[in-house]
Amino acid sequence: MEKSTDAPDVQEFPSIRCVAVNAHAKETRNSDEAKNGKAMGFVLVHAGAGYHSESKAKEYKHACKRACQKAVEKLKSGALAVDAVTAALIVLEDSTFTNAGTGSNLNLSGDIECDASIMDGKSLHFGAIGALSGIKNPVLVANRLLSEAQKGKLSAGRIPPCFLVGRGAYQWALDHGIPPCSLDKMTTKFSLSAYRRNKRKMELAEKVEMDVIQTKRRRQSSSHENDTGSLDTVGAIVVDNEGNVAAAVSSGGLAMKHPGRVGQAAHYGCGCWAENAGNLNPYSTAVSTSGCGEHLVRTMLARECSIALQSEDAHLALLETMQNKFISSSFLASEECVLGGVIVLRTCRCAVQSEASQNIQALLVEFLWSHTTESMCVGYMSAQDGKAKTHISRLPPGAVAGQSLAIEGGVCRLGTSVN
Amino acid sequence: MEKSTDAPDVQEFPSIRCVAVNAHAKETRNSDEAKNGKAMGFVLVHAGAGYHSESKAKEYKHACKRACQKAVEKLKSGALAVDAVTAALIVLEDSTFTNAGTGSNLNLSGDIECDASIMDGKSLHFGAIGALSGIKNPVLVANRLLSEAQKGKLSAGRIPPCFLVGRGAYQWALDHGIPPCSLDKMTTKFSLSAYRRNKRKMELAEKVEMDVIQTKRRRQSSSHENDTGSLDTVGAIVVDNEGNVAAAVSSGGLAMKHPGRVGQAAHYGCGCWAENAGNLNPYSTAVSTSGCGEHLVRTMLARECSIALQSEDAHLALLETMQNKFISSSFLASEECVLGGVIVLRTCRCAVQSEASQNIQALLVEFLWSHTTESMCVGYMSAQDGKAKTHISRLPPGAVAGQSLAIEGGVCRLGTSVN
Numbered sequence: 001m002e003k004s005t006d007a008p009d010v011q012e013f014p015s016i017r018c019v020a021v022n023a024h025a026k027e028t029r030n031s032d033e034a035k036n037g038k039a040m041g042f043v044l045v046h047a048g049a050g051y052h053s054e055s056k057a058k059e060y061k062h063a064c065k066r067a068c069q070k071a072v073e074k075l076k077s078g079a080l081a082v083d084a085v086t087a088a089l090i091v092l093e094d095s096t097f098t099n100a101g102t103g104s105n106l107n108l109s110g111d112i113e114c115d116a117s118i119m120d121g122k123s124l125h126f127g128a129i130g131a132l133s134g135i136k137n138p139v140l141v142a143n144r145l146l147s148e149a150q151k152g153k154l155s156a157g158r159i160p161p162c163f164l165v166g167r168g169a170y171q172w173a174l175d176h177g178i179p180p181c182s183l184d185k186m187t188t189k190f191s192l193s194a195y196r197r198n199k200r201k202m203e204l205a206e207k208v209e210m211d212v213i214q215t216k217r218r219r220q221s222s223s224h225e226n227d228t229g230s231l232d233t234v235g236a237i238v239v240d241n242e243g244n245v246a247a248a249v250s251s252g253g254l255a256m257k258h259p260g261r262v263g264q265a266a267h268y269g270c271g272c273w274a275e276n277a278g279n280l281n282p283y284s285t286a287v288s289t290s291g292c293g294e295h296l297v298r299t300m301l302a303r304e305c306s307i308a309l310q311s312e313d314a315h316l317a318l319l320e321t322m323q324n325k326f327i328s329s330s331f332l333a334s335e336e337c338v339l340g341g342v343i344v345l346r347t348c349r350c351a352v353q354s355e356a357s358q359n360i361q362a363l364l365v366e367f368l369w370s371h372t373t374e375s376m377c378v379g380y381m382s383a384q385d386g387k388a389k390t391h392i393s394r395l396p397p398g399a400v401a402g403q404s405l406a407i408e409g410g411v412c413r414l415g416t417s418v419n
Numbered sequence: 420m421e422k423s424t425d426a427p428d429v430q431e432f433p434s435i436r437c438v439a440v441n442a443h444a445k446e447t448r449n450s451d452e453a454k455n456g457k458a459m460g461f462v463l464v465h466a467g468a469g470y471h472s473e474s475k476a477k478e479y480k481h482a483c484k485r486a487c488q489k490a491v492e493k494l495k496s497g498a499l500a501v502d503a504v505t506a507a508l509i510v511l512e513d514s515t516f517t518n519a520g521t522g523s524n525l526n527l528s529g530d531i532e533c534d535a536s537i538m539d540g541k542s543l544h545f546g547a548i549g550a551l552s553g554i555k556n557p558v559l560v561a562n563r564l565l566s567e568a569q570k571g572k573l574s575a576g577r578i579p580p581c582f583l584v585g586r587g588a589y590q591w592a593l594d595h596g597i598p599p600c601s602l603d604k605m606t607t608k609f610s611l612s613a614y615r616r617n618k619r620k621m622e623l624a625e626k627v628e629m630d631v632i633q634t635k636r637r638r639q640s641s642s643h644e645n646d647t648g649s650l651d652t653v654g655a656i657v658v659d660n661e662g663n664v665a666a667a668v669s670s671g672g673l674a675m676k677h678p679g680r681v682g683q684a685a686h687y688g689c690g691c692w693a694e695n696a697g698n699l700n701p702y703s704t705a706v707s708t709s710g711c712g713e714h715l716v717r718t719m720l721a722r723e724c725s726i727a728l729q730s731e732d733a734h735l736a737l738l739e740t741m742q743n744k745f746i747s748s749s750f751l752a753s754e755e756c757v758l759g760g761v762i763v764l765r766t767c768r769c770a771v772q773s774e775a776s777q778n779i780q781a782l783l784v785e786f787l788w789s790h791t792t793e794s795m796c797v798g799y800m801s802a803q804d805g806k807a808k809t810h811i812s813r814l815p816p817g818a819v820a821g822q823s824l825a826i827e828g829g830v831c832r833l834g835t836s837v838n
Binding site: 113123124125126130131149150152155156158159160161162163164165166167168169170171172198201202205206254256257258259260261262263267268269270278279292293294297298300303330331333334 | 532542543545549550568569571574575577578579580581582583584585586587588589590591617620621624625673675676677678679680681682686687688689697698711712713716717719722749750752753
């Protein structure tokens with residue numbers, strides 16, 4: 001019988017180069033959970049790639065921290081990755097500082113319409129909702145779609161849906177016992193004042209454009225003008241006790257978006273990706289993205305990252321993907337600024353020898369984040385950690401958002417004795 | 420100045436092996452359009468992968484024929500691929516025999532909700548709508564989203580949407596001059612009677628299941644029971660005079676689907692794909708899919724086909740993709756029957772010598788269709804052809820739908836004299 005005796009060995013590498021993975025297990029702690037083999041698992045969350053002001057840094061970090069803790073609680077109670085990732089997302093959606101769930105950006109009509117999706121690396125099932133109003137935790141609906149689809153066909157052999165939008169998604173949620181939530185409960189003082197400010201600004205911009213500027217010139221307005229709202233979609237990726245991975249993402253979408261607009265958070269392959277190791281893939285991978293939805297959709301960034309992470313060097317693979325398949329993507333050739341960020345992890349099992357000469361089967365978790373936006377707020381925690389680490393990653397001084405990137409990460413080893 | 424002196428050389432290969440491309444141009448016809456260099460281009464359409472009864476074969480073929488003719492008319496008038504493909508789709512949507520636009524399957528509530536998308540291989544822009552009611556030609560809205568996005572940013576630097584759903588999509592369409600269309604005008608006698616029949620069947624199935632069968636057993640009901648409606652999504656792929664490719668797809672979705680359900684026809688990378696040749700891609704490729712939306716989404720079949728088509732042998736590439744990335748996909752491991760079909764084309768330029776020893780720059784178009792459904796109706800035509808060819812491809816006798824496939828195709832050479 002396998003028994004975990006190994007605590008996580010987390011190494012941070014804030015610079016360009018990924019540190020080599022140390023394959024020697026260190027027994028840094030022996031919690032009860034570790035001893036009984038139940039405390040495996042790791043979570044990495046993001047509170048968005050966008051701009052995180054210093055004044056609110058504490059709040060963003062706090063949300064990430066609580067999200068990690070919630071996911072770890074779930075993992076400790078034996079939950080699978082897909083449920084732990086949902087638990088993390090609920091915390092992030094409930095934070096009034098993130099653009100997801102409560103506090104989401106308002107659309108052109110002053111309404112909240114959320115996108116969210118979730119993917120289970122074990123079953124490879126996917127659930128997504130788009131432009132959903134009136135539900136406090138959109139990720140719960142995505143999770144439920146996923147679990148319902150896993151049950152197989154509906155009556156009369158009908159295939160269950162994996163993606164529902166708008167009013168139909170709302171009704172489906174209610175029919176499955178998820179309670180409604182009024183708009184005013186999901187709107188915050190901040191989101192409402194941002195909406196009013198944006199609306200005035202838009203009206204002014206349109207007036208000026210109509211009065212003075214030719215359509216052609218108007219269309220060439222720089223993307224730097226797009227400060228109508230933050231891009232801080234939230235997300236999480238998890239590996240559980242059994243080594244299964246899962247990923248999720250949730251977003252209120254761009255501020256002042258057209259009603260019905262669906263961004264990357266609901267798009268298969270674009271918002272999140274999770275895939276357990278298989279015959280063709282040596283690594284289990286999980287990815288969650290954030291940023292400008294249209295850029296993330298057209299580059300299918302989540303899946304591209306997942307595919308790249310099967311190569312030898314995770315750090316190099318992510319760096320090249322962000323450079324070649326995002327910033328310099330031929331799909332975004334007409335875009336001056338390509339705005340987005342990702343969190344990724346990959347895991348593989350490997351046998352190592354501990355200092356006490358025990359044979360240990362370790363689960364190596366390499367985790368990274370990268371963004372082309374000004375900043376990205378992340379948090380991470382393993383099931384053996386006492387508390388989460390949080391961090392606001394920023395582009396280096398002088399770097400231009402949308403044209404350059406930051407990349408950071410770490411390695412965590414979760415060990416299980418096989419003696 | 421370039422002048423086209425070469426008429427198309429279409430070869431059909433109904434068997435397993437793709438015929439070798441004959442690189443010698445044959446001057447089989449010299450139409451006026453060919454002479455003035457304006458008659459280049461080729462279109463391949465499908466009226467769906469599903470089941471096409473012999474009794475309605477004529478109608479399906481007729482719709483495909485007219486769709487091809489309309490696209491070719493556009494090409495002859497100098498339209499780009501993206502507009503020619505839209506013209507083909509409009510004909511297919513307007514046919515009362517296809518599950519797209521007028522005559523679409525009704526959903527659980529007896530409403531029509533359409534999905535459609537379009538991709539331009541030149542700009543790599545994409546436009547999609549999901550769960551759209553009240554618009555006669557959903558592809559027109561997708562096309563308009565694409566062309567609006569190509570114009571650049573909206574006022575105040577807002578990024579234009581590439582995907583709109585539901586009520587918001589409807590309002591956007593009206594705001595952009597696309598007229599509304601009432602449900603009763605889009606409903607046909609056939610779709611309504613199918614709805615009533617399906618509804619009775621479903622109610623009966625649910626009653627029986629509730630009375631007698633345990634949930635677990637109900638969930639295991641075979642997919643063969645899913646004869647609630649045809650799966651005949653429509654689509655088209657085009658290469659224009661300049662060698663640009665475009666692809667589009669449109670669908671009413673599964674019969675008796677949940678309101679708000681969005682299928683592959685609106686999913687980036689799943690319903691259609693078009694990508695001009697570039698630095699990394701020797702071939703321009705275009706793909707349009709049909710079948711069970713959830714299967715096509717989770718395998719991202721359109722993009723997978725496009726990637727595979729960059730390898731040497733198009734026929735082999737498609738065959739392997741359909742076998743390994745669709746029927747045997749790890750993403751559909753739990754599915755007994757994997758139902759779908761694709762039409763694909765790829766083009767490359769090559770210099771050849773005609774019988775009259777003229778130097779000719781030819782555009783070679785290799786086109787194929789493949790399906791795991793009982794049948795798939797296709798039509799194709801080059802701009803120099805007098806009329807379209809149509810065909811209902813069927814699985815060979817004894818082959819099991821969802822587990823085996825048919826693959827056919829041809830080669831067409833469009834030549835331009837460079838003397």
